[in-house]
Amino acid sequence: xxxxxxxxxxxxxxxxxxxxxxxxxxxxxxxxxxxxxxxxxxxxxxxxxxxxxxxxxxxxxxxxxxxxxxxxxxxxxxxxxxxxxxxxxxxxxxxxxxxxxxxxxxxxxxxxxxxxxxxxxxxxxxxxxxxxxxxxxxxxxxxxxxxxxxxxxxxxxxxxxxxxxxxxxxxxxxxxxxxxxxxxxxxxxxxxxxxxxxxxxxxxxxxxxxxxxxxxxxxxxxxxxxxxxxxxxxxxxxxxxxxxxxxxxxxxxxxxxxxxxxxxxxxxxxxxxxxxxxxxxxxxxxxxxxxxxxxxxxxxxxxxxxxxxxxxxxxxxxxxxxxxxxxxxxxxxxxxxxxxxxxxxxxxxxxxxxxxxxxxxxxxxxxxxxxxxxxxxxxxxxxxxxxxxxxxxxxxxxxxxxxxxxxxxxxxxxxxxxxxxxxxxxxxxxxxxxxxxxxxxxxxxxxxxxxxxxxxxxxxxxxxxxxxxxxxxxxxxxxxxxxxxxxxxxxxxxxxxxxxxxx
Ligand code: NDP
Numbered sequence: 001x002x003x004x005x006x007x008x009x010x011x012x013x014x015x016x017x018x019x020x021x022x023x024x025x026x027x028x029x030x031x032x033x034x035x036x037x038x039x040x041x042x043x044x045x046x047x048x049x050x051x052x053x054x055x056x057x058x059x060x061x062x063x064x065x066x067x068x069x070x071x072x073x074x075x076x077x078x079x080x081x082x083x084x085x086x087x088x089x090x091x092x093x094x095x096x097x098x099x100x101x102x103x104x105x106x107x108x109x110x111x112x113x114x115x116x117x118x119x120x121x122x123x124x125x126x127x128x129x130x131x132x133x134x135x136x137x138x139x140x141x142x143x144x145x146x147x148x149x150x151x152x153x154x155x156x157x158x159x160x161x162x163x164x165x166x167x168x169x170x171x172x173x174x175x176x177x178x179x180x181x182x183x184x185x186x187x188x189x190x191x192x193x194x195x196x197x198x199x200x201x202x203x204x205x206x207x208x209x210x211x212x213x214x215x216x217x218x219x220x221x222x223x224x225x226x227x228x229x230x231x232x233x234x235x236x237x238x239x240x241x242x243x244x245x246x247x248x249x250x251x252x253x254x255x256x257x258x259x260x261x262x263x264x265x266x267x268x269x270x271x272x273x274x275x276x277x278x279x280x281x282x283x284x285x286x287x288x289x290x291x292x293x294x295x296x297x298x299x300x301x302x303x304x305x306x307x308x309x310x311x312x313x314x315x316x317x318x319x320x321x322x323x324x325x326x327x328x329x330x331x332x333x334x335x336x337x338x339x340x341x342x343x344x345x346x347x348x349x350x351x352x353x354x355x356x357x358x359x360x361x362x363x364x365x366x367x368x369x370x371x372x373x374x375x376x377x378x379x380x381x382x383x384x385x386x387x388x389x390x391x392x393x394x395x396x397x398x399x400x401x402x403x404x405x406x407x408x409x410x411x412x413x414x415x416x417x418x419x420x421x422x423x424x425x426x427x428x429x430x431x432x433x434x435x436x437x438x439x440x441x442x443x444x445x446x447x448x449x450x451x452x453x454x455x456x457x458x459x460x461x462x463x464x465x466x467x468x469x470x471x472x473x474x475x476x477x478x479x480x481x482x483x484x485x486x487x488x489x490x491x492x493x494x495x496x497x498x499x500x501x502x503x
Contacts, residue, residue, distance in 0.1 A: 013045040015193070018054055018217070019200035021061035022210025028053040033219075035193055038106030038337035039328050041375040045104065047193045050218035055185070055226040058214040062156045062183040063232045065211030072153050072181035080128035083178060086206040087124035090167075093202060094118065097195055101167055102328045104194040106337030106377065107291050109329050116168050119459075123171035123475075126459040127179035134180060134480060136487075144494035151484040153181035154258055155234030158227040160220075160248070162240045163189035163339045164294040164399075166196060172262075172474045173237050174213065175459070180483040182235075185214045187227055189240075191340040193217035220244065225251070233257060235483070239296070242397075242423075242468050260472025260482055262296065262464055264397040265425030267446065268418035269299030269454060270408075272431035273307040280430045281315045284403070287428060287454035289323060289381050292335050293401035294343070296469075297426040299454055300398060303418060306409040313385055313405055317362045320381045325368050338377040338400060347379050347400035354393035359404070360386035389417055397423065411436075415443045424466030428454040447473075 016032060017024035027048045034043035050058070065071060071079070090097065098113030105112075136149035159173040166188055177184050188196035200215045216223055224244075228236050228251040235258040238248050242263040252259035269287050271280045287299030304312045328336030338344045344367075351365050364382030367374075381401040387394050394404055408414040418427065427446040431437050441449040447465045450456055457463060462476035472482050 012043060013194070015045060015047045015197045015217075018048050018050055018058070019197065019203075019213070019215040020054070020058045020211075021065075021214065022204065022208075024200075025057075027051065028057075033190065035104055035191070036341070037103055037376075038339050039103075039373065039376040041341070041377065045194050047197070047217050050187070050216035050223040052222065052226040054216055054218070055187075055223055055230060058185045058216045059156060059158075059227070059230045059232050061211040062185050062214050065209060066153070066156055066183040069183070069209050069211060071183060071209055071212045076131040076134065076181075079179060079181065080131040082207050083124045083128035083131065083175065086202065086208075087121035087128065089202045089206055090124065091118065091121045093198075094121075097167065097198060099329065100198060101192075101195045102336065104192045105163060105166065106328050106339050107165075107294075108333045108336040110331055110333070111291060111336075116165065120167055120171045123175040123459045127175035130176075130477060130480060131179040133477075134484060139488075144492060146491040146493050148489050150487045150489065151180075151480075152487055154483060154485050155182060156232060157182045157184045157235045157237060157483070158230070158233045159184055159186045160224050160227065160236065160238045160240065161186065161188045161196065163191040164291060164296070166192045167199065169239050170196060170199060172239070176474075176479045177237070177483050178208075178212065180480055182483055183212045183214075185216060185227060185233070187223055188215070188217050190217070190219050228252065229255065231255060235259065237472070238262070242470075245470060258482065260464075260474070261470035262472070262474060263425075263468060263470040264399070264423055265296050265298065265465065265469050266301060266395065266397050266421040266423045267297055267299050267426040267428070268301045268303055268444070269428035270303045270414065270418060270430065270440065271305060271308070271312060272429075272433070272436065273305035274432045275430040275452075277308055277311050277315060281312060281319055283428070283430060283452075283454050284316065285319060285323075288403040289320075289335060289401050290455060292338055292379070293381075294339060294399050295455065297448070297455055297457075298399070299426075299428050300403055301394065301418075301421075302403055302405045303408050303414055304405060306407055309405075309407045313362070313383075316405065317383055320383055321363055323381050325378055325380060326370065326373055335381060335401065337373075338379055341377055343399060344377040344379060347398055347402065350393055350396065350398045350400070351382060351402060354384050354387075354391060354404075357391045357393070358386070358388075359384045359391055359393060362405075364401070389420055395421055411440065415440070419443075419445045422468040425464075425469035426450070426455075
C-alpha cells in the first residue's frame, strides 16, 4: 500500500487508503493531507483524510463485525492467540516502526526504538493472557434462585489518539478493548497518522477478522467529532488535552455512551533534603525532559527542600544545558523535536508569559541556535525558578521541555502547593524516609505516585487521573471493567412456582 510519491524534488511516502472492514479503501472525497517531519518542518508523508462519510463506513464495519462477526463469540483463548501474534509482529517490525514513529513524531530514536516499541508488544501479550480470565460470578440470593453474572463486551469502541506516543497510546486502548471482545475504530492524530496506518498492515497479517479494527486518520474537528458523536459507537476512549476531553464528554453524554478520558497534567515532583542530590536531579530531568517534555505525566513542577534548593538548582541547570538536542534519528540525540508547529508556538507563548509574569529563566527558553536543525520544531530544555503559584506557567500544562522549580520547607505547605492545580495525573516523591514517603503519597491528589522513581508505566498497573486529568483507568486488570458490561442472569430453580394472581 505504501507508495513513494514526489513533492518538490523530495520523496514523500503516500498512505492513500483508509483501513476499513479489513480492506484498504479510498477515502470518500479522495482528500489527502500532509504530515510534516518535525525535525525538518517539511512534509514527509501524504495521508488519506477521513471525513464524516468514512467514519460512518468504518463504524458500520465495526458494528457489523461486532454484531455478526466471530470476534466476540470466539473462544477467548483464540482472541488471545491473535493478540499475541500482533505483539510478535510488532516486535518483528519494531526497528522499522520506531524509525517511522520518530520521523512522524520527532521523539528521539533512543526512546521510540530503545524503550517504547519493545514495551508496546507487552501490552498485547498481557491482555492476550487476560482475555481468558474475564468471567462472572454466582450470587447466592436464596435457595429458589440461581443467579449468575456475565461480563460482556460493550460493543464498538471509538479510540481517539494523541500525537505524543501514537503506537503506545494505541496499545493502551486496543489491547484491552480487543481482549474483551469489542471491535474498534481508531483515529490517530492528524500530526502523527503514519504508524497507525502501518499498524493496520500488521493487524491484517495477525489474522484479525475483517472490521474488528478500523483505522481512519483525519482531523479532530471533522473525523474525531464524527466518531465521538456516531450513534453506533458504544464507548469512546480518548487521550489528549483537557479542553478536547470536555467536548468529547459532552458528545458522549448526548449519546449516553461510555467514555474514558486520559487528559493533561501539571504534576509535582518533590525532592526532600535526605535524598542524594545528583540522583534526584537525574530523576527530575528524566521526569520532565523525556519525549521533549510531551508527556501527560511530565513532572513539570519541581518542589525542592529549602536545605538543598541552591545545590539542586545549580546542578539541574548545568545538567540541563548538557542535554544533546538534535536530529531525532541520531542515536546520540537525547532530546528530539516537538511534534508539531502549533505545539512549539504554544511552548514559546507559555515561556514568554513566564518571563512577563516575573519568573526567573535559568536556562533555555528558546529554540536551539544550531543551523542544521533550524527549520525543525525544536526547543531547548528550559528551567524556571522564582515562581509564584498563581503564574500561568505554574498552573497550566505546557506539554514541552519546561520545568518550574519551587522551594519548600514544611510538609503542610508543600502539600497545599503541590495539590494547588486543576490536574491530578501523577506525582513523584524522593526521600529515604519511608514513613514520610507513604504519608505524602496519601495526601497527594494524583492517580499515580512514584516514590524514588518517576514515569514508571506498566501494562499491569492501572493508570489515569484525578480531578481534571480525566476519569476511567487504562492498563491493569481493572481497565477490563471499562470495556465490558455486566449481565445478570436469573434462574428459578424452585420446585413450586409462585402465582401472584392466585386467590
Ligand atoms: P487534542 O486533545 O485536541 O488532540 C487529541 C486527539 O483528539 C487528536 O486525535 C485530535 O485530532 C482529536 N480531536 C481534536 N478535537 C477533537 C474533537 N472536537 N472531537 C474529537 N476528537 C478531537 O490535542 P492538541 O493537539 O490540540 O493539543 C492541545 C494540548 O493538549 C497540548 O498542548 C497538551 O497540553 C494536551 N495534550 C495532552 C496529551 C496527553 O497525553 N494527555 C496528548 C496531546 C495533547 P487532531 O490531532 O486531528 O486535531
